[in-house]
Amino acid sequence: MAMGMRARESVNMSEDLTQAIAPYATALHDASLQSHCSSCFHRIPAQSPHDMSCTMCGSVRYCCSDCLISDCEVHSSSGECCFFVKHLREASPSTLTEETSDIRAALRLLYSLETRGLVSSDSVSSSNRIGGLSASGIREVLEEGGEIAEGVLEGSLLMLSARKSRMKNYVGLSNGLTIEKVALWAVMTNSVEVQISEEQSLGIAVYGPSFSWFNHSCCPSASYRFVLVPQNEGCTSNKPESCVVPVSKGAAPDAWHAWQNEEAGFAHAQCKYGPRVVVRCTKPINKGDEVFITYIDLLQTRCDARNLKSPHNAVTDPAIEDLDNNLQQAISEYSFLDDSKACCDVIESMLSENLMNDLQQEELSPRKYILHPLHHISVSSFMILASAYRCSAFKSSTDNLHGENCDFIFRMTKAAAAYSIVLAGATHHLFLSECSFVTLLSHFLLSTGQSILDFAECIKGETRKNMPEAIFSFASCSTNSAKHDSVRYNQFRSTCEKFGKPLLSLSLQCWPFLAQGLPCLEKIKNPIDFSWLGPAIFQAFQLSEEDSFNLSGKHAPATLIEQQKECILSLAVCCITYSKYLARSKSFLFVTLGRLEESSSDWAVKIFDLNNGAKVYSRIKEYYLHFAKMADEYDRSSYRRSGADDEEGGYNKTNTGDYGRSGDDYGRDTGLFNESGNDDNESGYKNTNTDEYGSTGSYNKSNTDDLTGGFNKSGTDDYSGGGGYNKSGADDYSSSGGYSKSGTDNYSGSGGYNKSGNNDYSGSGGGYNKSSAGDYGSEYKDSSTGDYGRGDEYKKSSSDDYDGGYKKSSSNDDGYGGSGYSKPSTGDYDSGKNASNTDGYGGSGYNKSSTDNSESGYNKSGTGEYGSGGGYNKSSTDNYESGYNKSGTGDYGSGGGYDKSDAGDYTGGYNKSSTDEYATGRGKTSSDDY
Numbered sequence: 024m025a026m027g028m029r030a031r032e033s034v035n036m037s038e039d040l041t042q043a044i045a046p047y048a049t050a051l052h053d054a055s056l057q058s059h060c061s062s063c064f065h066r067i068p069a070q071s072p073h074d075m076s077c078t079m080c081g082s083v084r085y086c087c088s089d090c091l092i093s094d095c096e097v098h099s100s101s102g103e104c105c106f107f108v109k110h111l112r113e114a115s116p117s118t119l120t121e122e123t124s125d126i127r128a129a130l131r132l133l134y135s136l137e138t139r140g141l142v143s144s145d146s147v148s149s150s151n152r153i154g155g156l157s158a159s160g161i162r163e164v165l166e167e168g169g170e171i172a173e174g175v176l177e178g179s180l181l182m183l184s185a186r187k188s189r190m191k192n193y194v195g196l197s198n199g200l201t202i203e204k205v206a207l208w209a210v211m212t213n214s215v216e217v218q219i220s221e222e223q224s225l226g227i228a229v230y231g232p233s234f235s236w237f238n239h240s241c242c243p244s245a246s247y248r249f250v251l252v253p254q255n256e257g258c259t260s261n262k263p264e265s266c267v268v269p270v271s272k273g274a275a276p277d278a279w280h281a282w283q284n285e286e287a288g289f290a291h292a293q294c295k296y297g298p299r300v301v302v303r304c305t306k307p308i309n310k311g312d313e314v315f316i317t318y319i320d321l322l323q324t325r326c327d328a329r330n331l332k333s334p335h336n337a338v339t340d341p342a343i344e345d346l347d348n349n350l351q352q353a354i355s356e357y358s359f360l361d362d363s364k365a366c367c368d369v370i371e372s373m374l375s376e377n378l379m380n381d382l383q384q385e386e387l388s389p390r391k392y393i394l395h396p397l398h399h400i401s402v403s404s405f406m407i408l409a410s411a412y413r414c415s416a417f418k419s420s421t422d423n424l425h426g427e428n429c430d431f432i433f434r435m436t437k438a439a440a441a442y443s444i445v446l447a448g449a450t451h452h453l454f455l456s457e458c459s460f461v462t463l464l465s466h467f468l469l470s471t472g473q474s475i476l477d478f479a480e481c482i483k484g485e486t487r488k489n490m491p492e493a494i495f496s497f498a499s500c501s502t503n504s505a506k507h508d509s510v511r512y513n514q515f516r517s518t519c520e521k522f523g524k525p526l527l528s529l530s531l532q533c534w535p536f537l538a539q540g541l542p543c544l545e546k547i548k549n550p551i552d553f554s555w556l557g558p559a560i561f562q563a564f565q566l567s568e569e570d571s572f573n574l575s576g577k578h579a580p581a582t583l584i585e586q587q588k589e590c591i592l593s594l595a596v597c598c599i600t601y602s603k604y605l606a607r608s609k610s611f612l613f614v615t616l617g618r619l620e621e622s623s624s625d626w627a628v629k630i631f632d633l634n635n636g637a638k639v640y641s642r643i644k645e646y647y648l649h650f651a652k653m654a655d656e657y658d659r660s661s662y663r664r665s666g667a668d669d670e671e672g673g674y675n676k677t678n679t680g681d682y683g684r685s686g687d688d689y690g691r692d693t694g695l696f697n698e699s700g701n702d703d704n705e706s707g708y709k710n711t712n713t714d715e716y717g718s719t720g721s722y723n724k725s726n727t728d729d730l731t732g733g734f735n736k737s738g739t740d741d742y743s744g745g746g747g748y749n750k751s752g753a754d755d756y757s758s759s760g761g762y763s764k765s766g767t768d769n770y771s772g773s774g775g776y777n778k779s780g781n782n783d784y785s786g787s788g789g790g791y792n793k794s795s796a797g798d799y800g801s802e803y804k805d806s807s808t809g810d811y812g813r814g815d816e817y818k819k820s821s822s823d824d825y826d827g828g829y830k831k832s833s834s835n836d837d838g839y840g841g842s843g844y845s846k847p848s849t850g851d852y853d854s855g856k857n858a859s860n861t862d863g864y865g866g867s868g869y870n871k872s873s874t875d876n877s878e879s880g881y882n883k884s885g886t887g888e889y890g891s892g893g894g895y896n897k898s899s900t901d902n903y904e905s906g907y908n909k910s911g912t913g914d915y916g917s918g919g920g921y922d923k924s925d926a927g928d929y930t931g932g933y934n935k936s937s938t939d940e941y942a943t944g945r946g947k948t949s950s951d952d953y
C-alpha cells in the first residue's frame with residue numbers, strides 16, 4: 024500500500040498547496056544544538072538575556088521561556104534528555120562523533136505518536152507504517168545487514184536505553200522488530216532537512232501524512248519551504264485549506280486515522296513552535312494529478328554522460344565514475360590544504376582532458392565516452408571552480424591590501440565570472456525544458472551577476488570601498504509575493520525567453536574574452552545556448568548574425584575594450600534582474616528572495632563607475648529599465664486581486680460586486696473567473712453542497728458528484744468508514760485522472776514502481792538508490808549519478824543553493840551574496856562528496872553521512888581534522904569588506920565548506936539546500952508496492 028498526494032483542484036504555478044504544516048518531531052543537528060533553539064529553531068543571539076538550557080543534560084538550549092516550556096516535556100519524556108546524559112557519559116570517542124539527530128528525532132516522534140495514541144504494535148507490524156508514515160523496507164534492510172542495518176540496530180538500542188526509565192510498557196513487534204527500530208527507520212525515510220534562508224541545514228523534521236505522503240519525482244510539480252514561528256508568522260502560507268488530498272492504493276485504516284488526527288490539528292497543538300513546512304506547486308497542476316516533490320538533486324538526474332556512439336543515450340560507465348571519484352578526491356585534498364588555486368588547477372586539468380570539444384570531432388576520436396558540459400560532473404566542477412576562483416581572488420585581495428597582486432586577482436575574478444556564466448547557462452538550458460530548475464537558475468544567475476560585478480570592480484582596479492558607485496533601485500519590481508502567487512504559466516515562459524535573448528547575446532560578446540586562457544572554457548563555444556553540442560541537445564535560441572559571428576570565434580578580443588566593459592556590466596544587470604524576476608514570480612520566499620531583500624526592501628544594484636562612468640551608467644540604466652519593463656509588463660498582464668490594483672488592468676473586483684471571498688484570485692489561468700465559497704469554476708468543477716473535504720477526514724464525496732478528470736470513484740470505492748478517501752485494491756487510478764504517474768515514472772510493467780533513467784529506487788535500503796554507479800550497500804562509493812541508497816543519507820532541504828560555492832553564513836556579506844552551493848550538514852556536496860557534520864569536517868567540504876563508509880575511496884580519519892568550521896579556512900586577518908565579507912563575529916564556523924583559517928569562514932562552502940531534497944532517504948525500497 025502506498026500513499027501519495029494529488030490536487031483536488033486545478034492550480035496554477037506558484038500557489039501554495041498546503042497550509043503551514045507543523046511537524047510531528049524535530050531535532051537540531053548536533054552542530055546546531057548550542058547555536059539554535061531546540062524548540063523554534065531560531066538562532067540564539069550571542070548575548071541573549073533569555074537564553075536558557077536544560078538543567079539536566081545541558082545539551083539543548085532555548086531562546087525564551089515559551090520555547091523552553093513548550094519543549095521541555097517532549098525533551099525529557101521522550102528520553103532525549105536521558106539519551107544526552109547517557110550518550111555523553113558512556114559513548115566512546117568515536118561514537119560521539121556520529122550525528123545523533125536521527126535518533127533524537129525518532130525518540131521525539133515515538134513520544135509524540137504515543138501520546139496521541141497513534142502507535143499500536145499490531146498496526147505497525149501489519150502495515151509497515153507508524154503514525155501513518157511509511158516504514159516500508161525495514162525488514163529487507165535488516166535482513167541484508169550492512170552499515171545501514173547496523174545504524175538502525177545501534178540507534179534503536181540507544182533509543183531503548185534512553186526510553187527505558189520512562190517507558191510504561193515495552194512494545195515488541197514480530198520478527199525481531201521493535202518499535203524503536205521502526206520509528207528510527209520512519210525518520211530515516213520520511214524526515215527532511217530543515218533549511219531556513221541561506222543557512223546550512225539546521226536539523227531535521229518529520230511531518231505527518233499531509234507532507235510525508237508526497238512522493239518523489241525527477242520532474243517534480245511542487246517544492247517546499249520552511250517557515251519558523253513565531254517570528255516569521257507573517258511568512259506562513261495564507262492558504263485557507265489544503266489543495267491536495269491523499270490518494271492510496273489499498274486500504275489503510277491506521278494511515279487514515281493518522282491523517283485525521285493531523286487534520287484535526289494535533290501536530291500544531293503539540294509542536295507549537297517547530298519549523299513549519301509549506302508545499303507550493305512549481306507548475307500548473309490539473310485536478311486529480313498526483314503532486315510530486317523531489318527528494319534529490321535535480322542536476323544529478325539530468326546531467327548525464329553521453330555515449331558518443333549513440334548520442335541520444337545516457338550512459339554510466341566505470342571510467343566516468345573513476346573521473347568523478349578522482350575529482351571529488353582532488354577537491355577534498357586541496358580543500359584540506361587550503362589551496363583553492365591548486366584545487367582549480369587539478370580540476371581543470373582533469374576536466375579539460377575529458378570535456379567534449381566538438382561533437383562532430385569527438386565522434387571521430389577513438390575514445391568512447393566523453394563529458395559534455397551538461398554532464399553533472401562538468402556542472403559540479405563548474406560550481407567548484409567558480410567558487411574556488413572567487414575564493415582565491417578574495418584571499419589574494421585580502422592578503423595584498425595594497426594591490427600588488429592585481430594581475431592575479433584579475434585572472435581569478437575573470438575565471439570565476441566565466442565559470443559562473445557557464446553554470447547559469449547550463450541551468451538555463453535545463454530550465455527551458457524542465458521548469459523545476461527555476462530555483463537553481465535563479466540562484467546561479469544571481470551568483471553570476473555578483474561574480475561579474477566582482478570582476479567589473481577588478482577591472483577598475485580599486486576596492487569596492489573606495490569606488491564611486493551609482494545605486495538605483497528596482498522600485499518598480501515590487502516584491503509583494505501575494506501579488507504574484509498566481510501567474511500565467513505561458514507568460515512566465517515567454518518572459519523567460521525574453522530574458523534569455525539578451526543573456527545569450529551579452530554572454531556571447533563577453534565570452535571570448537572571459538574564457539580566454541581557461542582551457543576548459545575555451546572548449547565551450549557558447550555558454551548559454553548548448554545547441555552546438557549537437558542535435559540531441561535542445562536548441563533554445565535563434566542566433567542573430569552578430570551572435571553567430573561571435574560564436575564562430577573568428578574574432579577573439581584579447582584586450583578589454585570599452586564596449587566589452589559595458590557589455591560585462593550589462594550582463595551582470597541582466598543576470599541579476601532575471602534572477603530577481605524568477606525568484607519573485609515563483610515567490611520562492613526563501614533563499615533567493617531573502618538574499619535579494621537582504622538589507623532593504625528596495626533592492627539595489629551597484630553599478631561601478633568605469634573609465635567614462637556617466638556614459639556607461641546611462642547605458643546600463645537603459646538596460647536596467649529595459650529588463651525591469653520586461654518584468655513589469657509581465658506583472659501588469661498577470662491577474663489582479665483587489666480594487667487597489669485596478670489601474671493596471673487585469674480583472675478588477677469592485678467594492679459592490681461580490682466575486683466571492685476577498686482572497687479569491689481573479690483571472691488565474693483563464694483570465695476571468697469568479698470563485699465563490701468553495702466552488703472552483705476554473706475547470707468546470709462544481710463543488711456541491713454535499714461534498715465534503717475534510718470534516719471527517721479526507722476526501723468524501725457524494726454519489727452524485729462528478730469530478731471528471733479528478734477523483735473518480737469506482738463502484739468498489741469506499742469513501743465511508745473512517746471518512747477518508749479509501750479505495751479498494753481493485754481500483755485503478757492510472758487511466759482517467761486517478762493516481763497518475765508522471766512522465767518518467769513507470770508503474771506499469773511488472774506491477775511495481777519502475778525507475779526511469781538512471782534512478783533506482785530498488786536498492787537495499789529503501790532510499791533513493793542510484794543505478795549501478797553508486798552503491799552504498801557495503802561501502803561508500805561516490806559516483807557520478809549520486810547515491811541515495813540507504814534511505815537516509817543524501818538529504819538536502821528545499822532551499823538549496825548552488826550558487827557560488829565557498830560560502831559564508833547568511834548574516835555576512837562575502838560577495839557571494841549568501842549564495843554558494845549550500846546544502847545542509849548531513850548531505851553535503853560542498854566540494855564534492857560530503858559527509859555529515861559528525862565527520863569532523865564541520866559539515867563542509869568533503870562530508871559524508873554517518874553511515875557512509877569510504878573504505879574504497881576517500882577515507883576520512885576518525886575524528887576528522889578539518890577543524891570546526893569545515894575545509895577551507897581563511898586566516899584571521901582577512902577583511903572581506905570589498906567582496907567576500909565575513910561577519911563581525913567572524914564565524915562561518917559551524918557548517919562551512921571552503922573555510923579560511925582562524926576567524927574567517929565560508930560556512931558551508933558548497934552548500935545546497937531546500938529545493939533539493941534528499942530528505943533522509945525518502946527512498947523507496949524494492950518491497951514498495953505501487
Ligand SMILES: C[S@@+](CC[C@H](N)C(=O)[O-])C[C@H]1O[C@@H](n2cnc3c(N)ncnc32)[C@H](O)[C@@H]1O
Nearest residue numbers: 025026157235236238239776945946947948951
Ligand atoms: C516520504 S514517503 C512518501 C509517501 C509514501 N509513498 C507512503 O506510502 O507513505 C517516501 C517513500 O515513498 C516511496 N516513494 C516515494 N516516491 C516514490 C515514487 N516516485 N515511486 C515509488 N515510490 C516512491 C518510497 O518508498 C519512499 O521511501
